[in-house]
Amino acid sequence: MLVTQQEQLRADVTALVDKLGPGRSSLIPILQDVKSRHHGIDTDAMQIVADLLDIHPVEVYSVATFYAFLNPAAQGEFVVRLCRTVSCELAGKDAIARQLETELGIAFGETSDDGRFTLEWANCMGMCDQGPALLVNDRVYTRVTPETVREIAADCRAAYSGHAAERQEGYLV
Amino acid sequence: MTIQTQGNTLTFASIDGDAGLKAALAMKRADIIDTVADSGMKGRGGAGFSTGMKWNFAGAEKGDKKYIICNADEGEPGTFKDRVILTEFADLVFAGMTIAGRAIGASEGIVYLRGEYTYLRSPLNAVIKKRRAAGLLGKDVGGVKGFDFDIIVALGAGAYICGEETALIESLEGFRGEPRNRPPFPVVAGYRYAPTVVNNVETLASAACIFVNGVDWFKSFGTDRSTGFKLFSISGDCAKPGVYEFPFGITVADLLKEVGGSDAKAVQIGGASGVCVPRAQFARQMAFEDIPTGGSVMVFGPQRDMLAVAENFLEFFVDESCGQCTPCRIGNPKMLEAAAQLREGTCAAEYIAELRELSGTMQVAAKCGLGQTSSNAFMSILEHFGDEIMSRPAQAETARSGA
Numbered sequence: 001m002l003v004t005q006q007e008q009l010r011a012d013v014t015a016l017v018d019k020l021g022p023g024r025s026s027l028i029p030i031l032q033d034v035k036s037r038h039h040g041i042d043t044d045a046m047q048i049v050a051d052l053l054d055i056h057p058v059e060v061y062s063v064a065t066f067y068a069f070l071n072p073a074a075q076g077e078f079v080v081r082l083c084r085t086v087s088c089e090l091a092g093k094d095a096i097a098r099q100l101e102t103e104l105g106i107a108f109g110e111t112s113d114d115g116r117f118t119l120e121w122a123n124c125m126g127m128c129d130q131g132p133a134l135l136v137n138d139r140v141y142t143r144v145t146p147e148t149v150r151e152i153a154a155d156c157r158a159a160y161s162g163h164a165a166e167r168q169e170g171y172l173v
Numbered sequence: 174m175t176i177q178t179q180g181n182t183l184t185f186a187s188i189d190g191d192a193g194l195k196a197a198l199a200m201k202r203a204d205i206i207d208t209v210a211d212s213g214m215k216g217r218g219g220a221g222f223s224t225g226m227k228w229n230f231a232g233a234e235k236g237d238k239k240y241i242i243c244n245a246d247e248g249e250p251g252t253f254k255d256r257v258i259l260t261e262f263a264d265l266v267f268a269g270m271t272i273a274g275r276a277i278g279a280s281e282g283i284v285y286l287r288g289e290y291t292y293l294r295s296p297l298n299a300v301i302k303k304r305r306a307a308g309l310l311g312k313d314v315g316g317v318k319g320f321d322f323d324i325i326v327a328l329g330a331g332a333y334i335c336g337e338e339t340a341l342i343e344s345l346e347g348f349r350g351e352p353r354n355r356p357p358f359p360v361v362a363g364y365r366y367a368p369t370v371v372n373n374v375e376t377l378a379s380a381a382c383i384f385v386n387g388v389d390w391f392k393s394f395g396t397d398r399s400t401g402f403k404l405f406s407i408s409g410d411c412a413k414p415g416v417y418e419f420p421f422g423i424t425v426a427d428l429l430k431e432v433g434g435s436d437a438k439a440v441q442i443g444g445a446s447g448v449c450v451p452r453a454q455f456a457r458q459m460a461f462e463d464i465p466t467g468g469s470v471m472v473f474g475p476q477r478d479m480l481a482v483a484e485n486f487l488e489f490f491v492d493e494s495c496g497q498c499t500p501c502r503i504g505n506p507k508m509l510e511a512a513a514q515l516r517e518g519t520c521a522a523e524y525i526a527e528l529r530e531l532s533g534t535m536q537v538a539a540k541c542g543l544g545q546t547s548s549n550a551f552m553s554i555l556e557h558f559g560d561e562i563m564s565r566p567a568q569a570e571t572a573r574s575g576a
Binding site: 024025026027028029062063066067070085086087089090122123124125126127128129131140 | 251252256288289291328329331332333349471485
């Protein structure tokens with residue numbers, strides 16, 4: 001990480017610590033923020049968070065590696081998580097999985113070379129009545145078909161910033 | 174795109190939770206707890222512990238600071254009722270939390286929302302803001318001098334185990350979501366080691382309803398030992414999946430008729446940690462005295478391969494085990510291995526007997542509910558569909574789908 005990036009990160013985390021307090025409870029919200037901004041939590045970031053919360057860096061590592069959504073590995077701008085649990089499996093998640101791999105050009109567990117997409121499995125995401133379901137970052141897509149996979153990928157490719165705006169459009173029941 | 178969830182009309186839709194809050198605030202604190210205890214309500218998350226008793230324990234503890242936690246880490250496969258409640262009836266949940274806070278003397282409520290429901294955070298915060306403006310949260314709630322209560326939303330980060338109450342508390346405190354030893358129970362030493370009530374979303378919403386329509390009304394639904402109505406999350410091979418409300422005690426067959434799944438060969442009740450009920454037992458009741466459930470019902474049609482279902486559940490548990498205790502960390506991969514052997518037709522019947530023993534060991538030796546229940550589905554599928562599974566021809570390879 002460049003020195004300027006480190007300084008930026010330290011400033012970001014400091015602002016969060018000021019807002020959330022220096023207690024241990026702030027650790028997960030801070031890591032969530034770092035993860036969503038930087039798409040990963042590298043060792044420099046862990047060190048900075050540890051310094052500011054006054055805990056050992058290995059504590060930060062242990063928490064980051066425990067939670068699926070805090071995966072410290074560098075991931076894409078868009079993390080696509082397809083539900084693999086039973087109801088979505090019954091609803092035909094396999095066809096969607098194949099289509100996602102083809103459309104994005106990566107296998108499950110991989111990140112595309114341009115750093116835009118990561119493809120992962122998710123465990124039940126509570127959309128069992130509307131499967132197959134997938135998450136793109138925070139956004140949920142339900143009753144996905146092989147055709148809509150193309151639209152979802154195109155949505156993401158079209159506009160990085162557009163995606164943030166879409167998130168505001170409301171929520172599904 | 175807005176997608177309507179199918180189902181029947183929920184009682185929650187016709188109830189104004191704030192009327193319940195007002196009624197509760199007019200009562201003495203002990204009377205609030207007694208009302209909930211009299212209703213006989215059991216926790217809607219699935220474990221079925223008496224809500225009144227839980228509030229009573231926490232209320233009896235001495236402490237300056239107590240907490241109400243709303244468990245919105247709805248991770249059990251096949252469960253999605255809380256998503257609908259939080260989307261459509263958030264006020265009812267917050268009213269329930271506030272009533273619980275008044276009852277036990279808590280000043281802070283926390284909604285632990287699962288990471289997969291991040292998109293619900295801002296709508297929930299908007300509702301909280303509105304309630305603050307209306308004087309239903311904050312200082313002197315509802316005009317009751319000295320009753321300060323506020324609610325925040327905390328976000329999980331993708332861990333099924335955090336639905337277990339002590340793991341949830343660990344996670345809120347900024348640690349790995351590994352369950353604690355119990356006792357002490359959270360009602361004695363929970364969040365930040367203060368007395369804490371952890372209730373499911375539906376439990377809190379239902380509690381608010383009791384204060385609107387009364388204990389007798391609530392007890393008019395359900396059975397003697399499982400009072401009230403319950404929300405069921407129905408998915409799988411049926412014509413109308415969705416969230417349904419039924420009184421406790423409904424039979425599996427009646428439920429399947431309602432949702433258009435009468436040709437099912439089996440249903441999984443209670444999610445991945447629940448049990449698989451074959452067609453021959455469809456006369457059984459959904460209630461704590463027969464099949465206990467948090468409301469998850471997955472329907473399997475006649476053509477489904479039950480071994481693939483069992484394998485899917487086991488993959489889930491291998492992935493979601495926190496790894497803290499040995500029976501769960503080692504036991505689940507052993508179960509999954511055996512399922513693969515069964516699929517390939519290389520599993521000795523003798524080994525199945527050993528698996529049953531292993532399952533028994535996990536039930537008594539695992540530290541938390543995850544390890545204690547993770548082998549249930551596999552064992553009940555082996556019990557009821559043993560013939561189908563053991564007589565598989567070698568081409569069984571083709572039936573297994575997935576990664």
